[in-house]
Every structure is written in structure tokens, then in C-alpha cells.
Amino acid sequence: MPLLSVLPKLRAMTTALITHPDCLNHLTPEGHPERVDRLHAIAAALQDFNLLRLEAPMGEDAHILRTHPQTHIDRVKSAGVGPLDADTHMSEGSLTAAYRGVGAVVKAVDMVMGGEVSNTFCAIRPPGHHAERETPMGFCLFGNVTIAAKHALEVYGLSRVAIMDFDVHHGNGTQDLVWEDARILFASTHQMPLYPGSGAASETGAHGNVLNCPLGPETDGASFRKVMKDQVLPAIDAFAPELVLISAGFDAHMNDPLSNLNWVEDDFACATHQLCDLADKHCEGRVVSTLEGGYDLAGLAASCSAHVKVLMERGK
Numbered sequence: 001m002p003l004l005s006v007l008p009k010l011r012a013m014t015t016a017l018i019t020h021p022d023c024l025n026h027l028t029p030e031g032h033p034e035r036v037d038r039l040h041a042i043a044a045a046l047q048d049f050n051l052l053r054l055e056a057p058m059g060e061d062a063h064i065l066r067t068h069p070q071t072h073i074d075r076v077k078s079a080g081v082g083p084l085d086a087d088t089h090m091s092e093g094s095l096t097a098a099y100r101g102v103g104a105v106v107k108a109v110d111m112v113m114g115g116e117v118s119n120t121f122c123a124i125r126p127p128g129h130h131a132e133r134e135t136p137m138g139f140c141l142f143g144n145v146t147i148a149a150k151h152a153l154e155v156y157g158l159s160r161v162a163i164m165d166f167d168v169h170h171g172n173g174t175q176d177l178v179w180e181d182a183r184i185l186f187a188s189t190h191q192m193p194l195y196p197g198s199g200a201a202s203e204t205g206a207h208g209n210v211l212n213c214p215l216g217p218e219t220d221g222a223s224f225r226k227v228m229k230d231q232v233l234p235a236i237d238a239f240a241p242e243l244v245l246i247s248a249g250f251d252a253h254m255n256d257p258l259s260n261l262n263w264v265e266d267d268f269a270c271a272t273h274q275l276c277d278l279a280d281k282h283c284e285g286r287v288v289s290t291l292e293g294g295y296d297l298a299g300l301a302a303s304c305s306a307h308v309k310v311l312m313e314r315g316k
């Protein structure tokens, strides 16, 4: 019998999971929903997945400066320990955690653009989509997904990058950071009314490059699927992105304590499939997904694993 026939079939790993233990050192006050256990829950849910597992390098100021001014970096660096606002807290490990997050998304773009993997999921915290140009807020310090988009545009010479944000909260920070940049399409589904209050359909960006799809409280995954089909997917398709980024918040899950949407795991899986369809059509399947919210640990773990499972199925 030929030797090869008895070897286990080798399957190339097509999805990278990028994270770092330093992201566990961003500590928030007792009772804060954005807590260390979120990453433990995700790690447990993904532990048996056949992922290429990588530690995030440290991000660099040069990466952040494409998105935030030096004054913002200086403010975060010099904040010390304590609250930046009512929601956003710094502990001794927060700055390093945030720089690991930046490093993770930059590494993810490098790997996907370099063809090392088809897609990536960055399990990082603090999250990023509420951080505005000069304002850390909503648990977020740096606009991770926008930093990833700008890295792809500047380093790889891309012309069009799409960001889809299905976190239950509007990504006001991402919207602020991409508002003037016609090279970036930002599409968001989110509950309205809800924190932070922005994200009306009338907010469309300086170049028509922002698409906001607010959803009413207590709506379920069917509303999300309809708005994806009718608005988000056609907009991304028409934009013909060269890279698809996902702000993957899982707090629209029906059990999430911070919101009132009633999505289930399969809704996240469906959206991931649809975004992979467009990535296949326009950019050889290149998808970089990064964690935003999700505060019910069981709902987060199940939804995140459904999302990553689809990324793995769709990678090639």
C-alpha cells in the first residue's frame, strides 16, 4: 500500500484566528459588560476549530496615524488608569491590549492580501467601532476596522474597501473616520433608538459612501435578512470591493443584555455567507473580520463560532 494512502488527509488551513493574551489584561470595573470573560468564552467555543492560530503583534503609531491624529494617541497614552468617560475605562493593561488589537487587524490584512489565508477573525478587545477621530468612547480606544481599511488602501494600493458592521450599536466611530473617504464603503445595521444615537438612514457620508440601516427594537433576524438583501448586499456589490472587512459585533443576539433585537446564531451565519459570496465575486474571497460587541457570554460564544465556522467553510 502506498505510504500516502495511509496518511491523514492534510487540509490547508484557510482561516486565521489572531488574538493575544494581552487582550485579557484590559480590565474593566466590576459589572462592566465588556469584560475579560468575553474572550475566554470565544476561546472555548473555537478551541476545536481547525484554525491557523497566531498571536497579534504590537500595532504601531504609524498604523493608527492613518486614522487618528497624534493628539488622540497622546491622549490615550497619557490617560493613566481610570475612566475616559462613563463607559470607557483604562486599566494598566489597556494600552497594550489596544495596540495588540491594532496589530491584529493590520496582520490580518497583511495575511489576507498576501494570500497566506483566505480570511481571518481577530478576537480582540477593547473593541473599536465607537472610537471617533479624536474621541475614545463606547468601550473603544482606536478605530480598529478603519485602521485595517486604511492599511489595505495605503500599503496594498487598493481603491475600494467595504466595511460591514452588524454590531447592534451604530458604528459612529467608523462612520466618523471614513466619512470623507470615498475609497471606503461603510454599511451598518443597528438598533435604533439605542446608544450612541447616530446612524439614521439620512447619514450617507461625504461621497454617498455610508449606508445606515437602522432596525426597530424587538425586530428579529428576518428584518436583518431583508435589509441585507434589499440594501446592504446590493450596495457592496455595486461598490465592487477589493477587500471586505466585517465589524463583527454579536450583541444583536436575542439574549444580549444591552439591546433589544432578537437575532439567533443562524442570522450571523447567514450574513457571513452573504458577505463571503460578495468577497468571492469581487476579491477572491478576501475577508477580515474583527470582534466588536456581544455581552451575553453564551450568545456571544455561539454566534461567534457560527460566524467563524462559515469563514472556515468559505475559505479556499
Ligand SMILES: [Zn+2]
Pocket (backbone or CB within 6 Å): 167, 168, 169, 249, 251, 292, 293, 294
Ligand atoms: Zn455593540
